[in-house]
Amino acid sequence: MIPSADPIVVAPTPTPFDSEDRVDYDVLGRNVERWLKTPLSGFVLGTANGEELALSDAEKLGIVETVSQAHGGERFVIAGIDNPSSTETLRLAEAYAKAGADMVRVRIPRPMSPIEIKAYFQKVTQGSPVPVVVIHQTFTGVPAAPPDLIGELVSLDNVFGYITDHDIRFEGRVRIYAPEDKKFWICNGGLLLAGAAMGANGTCMWLGNIAPAICRDIVALGYDGRVAEARPLQRMASRMDGLIGQHGVAGVKAALGLLGFEGIAPRHPRSELGRGDVDQIRSVLAQAGLLG
Numbered sequence: 001m002i003p004s005a006d007p008i009v010v011a012p013t014p015t016p017f018d019s020e021d022r023v024d025y026d027v028l029g030r031n032v033e034r035w036l037k038t039p040l041s042g043f044v045l046g047t048a049n050g051e052e053l054a055l056s057d058a059e060k061l062g063i064v065e066t067v068s069q070a071h072g073g074e075r076f077v078i079a080g081i082d083n084p085s086s087t088e089t090l091r092l093a094e095a096y097a098k099a100g101a102d103m104v105r106v107r108i109p110r111p112m113s114p115i116e117i118k119a120y121f122q123k124v125t126q127g128s129p130v131p132v133v134v135i136h137q138t139f140t141g142v143p144a145a146p147p148d149l150i151g152e153l154v155s156l157d158n159v160f161g162y163i164t165d166h167d168i169r170f171e172g173r174v175r176i177y178a179p180e181d182k183k184f185w186i187c188n189g190g191l192l193l194a195g196a197a198m199g200a201n202g203t204c205m206w207l208g209n210i211a212p213a214i215c216r217d218i219v220a221l222g223y224d225g226r227v228a229e230a231r232p233l234q235r236m237a238s239r240m241d242g243l244i245g246q247h248g249v250a251g252v253k254a255a256l257g258l259l260g261f262e263g264i265a266p267r268h269p270r271s272e273l274g275r276g277d278v279d280q281i282r283s284v285l286a287q288a289g290l291l292g
Contacts, residue, residue, distance in 0.1 A: 002076045002102065003041050006201040007219040008183065010078060011040060011208030012047035014253055015055065015063060016263020023059050025066045027263040032070035034261060040212040041202075043067050044105060046080035049206045049249055054267040061099050068100025076102040078133055084109040086123040097129040103160055105133040108144040108153070117145050121153045131160040135204075136174070137187075143170055151177020163187055163204045164195065172198045189215060189241035193234040196222025207241055210255050211290060236288050243284045247273055254278050258285055 002008075016027040032043070045067060046052050046060050055063070060079075068077050079096035081104050083089045093104045109120055125132050134153050138144050143165075145153070151174060154162045161183025164171040168191055175198050178184055186195025189207030196219045208215050214233055221230035244251040250266050254273045257264035258281065265272050273281075285291050 001073055006183075007196075007216055007223065008041045008185070008202035009039060009208045009212050009216045009219070010042040010044050010185070010202075010204045011212070012049035012080075012204070012206055013043045013045055013063075013067065014206075014209065014249065014256065014264075015050050015059075015267070017265055017267050018263070021268045023055070023062065024263045025062060028063065028066050029070040031256075031261050031263070032067055035209070035212075036071060036074055038212045039216050040075070040208055042076040042078060042102075043071070044078045044080060044204060045101075047105075049252055050080075051249055051267050052080065052082070061095060064096050064099040064101050078103045078105045080105045080107075082107040084112065084120075086120045086127075089120075089124050090127045093124070093128045093130065093132075101130060103131045103133055104128060105135050105163065107135050107137050108150070110138055110140070110142075110144040112144075114145060114149050117149065118152070121156060125156045125158045128158060131158055132156075133160050133163060133183075135163040135187075136165040136171075137163070138165060141167075143167070147173040148177050150174045151179070154178045154182050161185060161202075164191075164200070166191065168194050168198070171195075175199045186219070189237045189245075192218040192237055193222045193227065193230050195219070196230075197227070199223075206245070206252050207237060209252065210244070210259065210285075211237065211240060211288060214288065240284050240288060244281055247277060251277075251281065255281050255285060258282050259290065 016024045018024040079101035081092050163185045164187045184200050185202040185204045186200040188205050218230050218233045253264040
């Protein structure tokens with residue numbers, strides 16, 4: 001179920017693994033049931049925080065099927081795709097849609113010329129069986145496309161919305177070109193209030209797995225111009241983002257483990273955090289009122 005009102009808070013869902021380093025679909029289903037008790041709006045699957053590069057195509061399809069079945073129509077699923085071939089992207093979109101995805105999240109290919117990027121998205125948006133969410137995520141610090149072109153991509157038919165990268169100055173320029181009737185989601189827990197101030201009406205970031213209510217409230221307050229009310233929440237979100245995020249997937253999973261989620265070990269050869277780091281994460285979660 002896609003919410004009709006903003007803000008929408010979605011998060012890249014971490015993948016649980018069993019003691020043999022296999023994807024644990026049963027645990028994934030139980031984790032989804034736990035998230036259904038929170039304000040999290042939906043699940044983004046096949047992402048960096050889902051350890052996408054460590055997953056096979058078959059595992060990714062199994063994850064989409066599992067989450068789609070587990071949420072029982074109460075939430076929605078976005079399947080992530082990062083492929084420079086429009087033909088292969090459409091093949092994946094078809095497969096994910098059949099597995100239960102409600103949308104696909106497509107990264108702007110890099111490096112690629114503006115003409116090639118435009119041709120890519122024209123073909124993908126016209127051929128995708130489900131709506132497309134465009135994401136600007138370069139991992140290099142170099143924009144994948146100029147702001148006006150990104151706005152043009154988001155304006156295409158069958159595009160649901162856009163997820164920013166971390167350069168708030170650059171994304172503020174994108175906001176000028178992106179149409180108001182499309183979703184504009186800020187990408188990081190440390191940028192929620194700044195993103196809302198420039199017009200973001202939702203968010204997609206890993207902190208949504210851990211503190212979806214805090215993330216939702218920051219965006220809602222900031223979008224309404226109630227900055228003073230949002231500022232203490234943003235300080236807390238920034239503390240969690242800094243302390244947990246420095247450890248990457250292992251930090252996110254450690255935080256989720258403290259909150260009662262299962263399958264918190266990263267996929268081999270990545271290792272779990274040591275006790276000292278976990279204790280620091282426990283402390284910041286307690287300060288945020290997230291531990292009983």
